[in-house]
Amino acid sequence: MMKLWMAPAGLHIEPARSSDAEDLARLHQQGFYRGWPREEFASFLAEDATPTYIACDAKRRVAGFAMIRIGGDEAELLTIAVDTKWRSKRIGTALLRATFADLMMSPVRRMFLEVDELNAAAVKLYTREGFAQVGTRKGYYPKADGSAATALVMARDLD
Template sequence: MQEADLPDVLEIERQGHAFPWTETIFLDSFRGNYRLWTGWHGERLVGFAVVAYLFDEAHLLNLCVSPELHGQGIGRKLLRYLLGEAALDHIWRVILEVRVSNESAFHLYRSEGFRQIGTRPEYYPAADGREDARVMALELRD
């Protein structure tokens, strides 16, 4: 991802999340220990992922695909790409949080080998208060 991609990224972010990240949060992610990936269909930016590295562990902070293109394999492709890059960067484990109501993301992560390792109560803001997160993890090497 380049800073010039941010208008498209923010548009997808606003469509994909009820409580979207602000531009400032994305700008704060352009740092050495972050990896920001974009997915493209021709000239069109169709999805992105944001990953933070802490020593040899990675935290997948955001994965989002244009809503009208859901279900076409773009999310899985982005996820596999970032996992491959993490492995090359000698990351041994990737963790993430996902809303308990987010069935499609949960199925995607589980089908790529992530397993639930816990929950974080009331982790996310929600329309009627707070929502729990599942914490999921994938070990990339033994």
């Protein structure tokens, strides 16, 4: 049985397939200075420990995705990206909530993530969804100008 979750703007969320690697790489390039290549996404999509969820329309045109890594009773949000034309439509919120719902059916009880401290929209989203800062990682994100941004390490319980 296929898992499906509702999303705003007529989209739905479903597990990603290996054939989605190209779309995920394209969206990741839009959102991050150093986007991951298609081959890296293909490798992640082939592993059970890195479930990936896509927000898409009825024709499976991908508007956004979230990828996590599971280890024991913890999960890490590896990355989340939303197509620029779909931003500010609560797609990221829907992706996170679908991820939480799916993880409730697993042994995972806590989720972690890193976020650029200057990415106000993402920090606001994560805070609104119950994440709290638990640490920092100085120089974690490389920037186009050669400097590096600090990452906030955030976590939330899944209960």
